[in-house]
């Protein structure tokens with residue numbers, strides 16, 4: 106089942122040419138299209154399904170700097186600045202509210218890790234507050250658990266995944282971009298070793314630059330053009346409840362369960378850090394690169410053979426540009442939710458907050474999180490193929506950092522001074538393994 110999502114209109118006519126074609130209208134692609142259009146560039150934004158239909162509407166809605174991999178923190182900080190003004194700038198509500206985020210725990214190891222992170226993050230002017238047991242209790246009124254402590258990041262917030270992606274895409278259109286849904290990019294148009302456009306299922310668009318922002322499908326697109334891009338999908342389950350008493354106005358992470366207050370008065374609930382790693386042909390190709398991450402997170406991952414194996418983004422399907430591509434065969438990647446995780450989430454909520462016992466599930470869904478070996482995205486020119494840029498691999502963090510990631514991609518394409526140092530996000534590290542450190546906190 107898909108989560109709620111605000112529908113938006115498509116533009117009727119496919120342009121013959123654009124300055125930039127953006128493949129994929131999730132957070133990465135829509136934010137880049139918006140930033141590019143603001144620079145005055147003519148943009149065509151394509152999605153094989155609908156704007157925001159995959160991860161971007163399926164996420165928890167946390168917009169956080171807290172616990173970021175430090176290489177990603179500058180991008181997260183810029184994003185939080187942009188989120189603060191975005192709804193007003195767009196004239197459309199993204200649902201962003203600077204409510205702060207709270208993490209509480211009963212586990213000494215969590216607290217030690219959070220204290221260490223908070224110290225290191227001071228170098229980035231990030232001032233989260235470590236909570237004593239008494240402070241954690243005071244920040245979670247109604248909870249019956251005696252927390253060991255926690256951490257509070259007041260400058261973080263939450264937004265509504267059902268609204269934000271479509272609002273940003275509409276913002277791009279207000280600035281002159283065209284939006285084409287149910288319009289898969291079958292592949293790149295390449296001439297004399299350079300990208301000169303995109304072949305879509307509805308025709309060709311000439312362009313001087315193409316941004317590949319296809320989420321979990323980006324590696325498949327790259328494979329079609331003999332380009333390497335290590336990506337692995339982790340299937341995750343979320344659900345939201347009917348309206349319920351307010352126990353937090355932002356996001357609250359507890360051991361095994363996280364909740365985020367919604368504009369409709371319910372909670373979006375997720376099982377922290379847990380997921381199903383789908384065994385897939387693509388997974389085998391990149392197994393060596395992902396082995397360190399897998400070892401680190403093994404206790405939280407279950408292995409399974411999912412749809413990806415046969416016809417999803419991680420299959421090794423081949424196609425030609427004049428025939429139906431795998432992107433058209435699966436307009437929306439909609440993995441089934443895991444009923445056991447939903448039961449576990451409801452049970453944890455009831456134990457931690459008696460006032461939330463017996464809540465009804467309003468909707469549940471699955472989502473495939475696309476990850477990179479080092480847990481941070483690739484936002485970069487693709488050096489082996491001039492004219493091609495990529496923004497993908499957000500590893501479960503791309504909603505919150507989407508606005509600045511979009512700005513960075515746009516800066517790189519336009520040749521403008523980048524919003525943050527782009528070095529950590531370079532594509533080359535994916536192919537030569539340079540600086541592929543262990544992933545930071547997830």
Ligand SMILES: Cc1cc2nc3c(=O)[nH]c(=O)nc-3n(C[C@H](O)[C@H](O)[C@H](O)COP(=O)(O)OP(=O)(O)OC[C@H]3O[C@@H](n4cnc5c(N)ncnc54)[C@H](O)[C@@H]3O)c2cc1C
Pocket residue numbers: 128129130131132133134151152153154155156157158159160161162163164165166167168169288289290291318319320321322323326341342343375432436437471472473474496497498499500501502503504505506
């Ligand atoms: C359960 C869950 C919880 C999460 N919680 C959070 C959170 O709280 N905070 C946070 O910051 N992040 C979170 N994330 C991660 C976040 O949702 C993603 O990192 C982010 O949405 C990725 O955006 P994207 O644009 O890269 O990918 P997507 O949103 O997946 O968009 C990619 C788009 O590309 C399209 N596409 C693919 N191939 C083609 C093609 N060939 N032609 C045309 N279109 C194509 C797809 O249809 C899709 O719409 C969560 C993710 C999940 C699944």
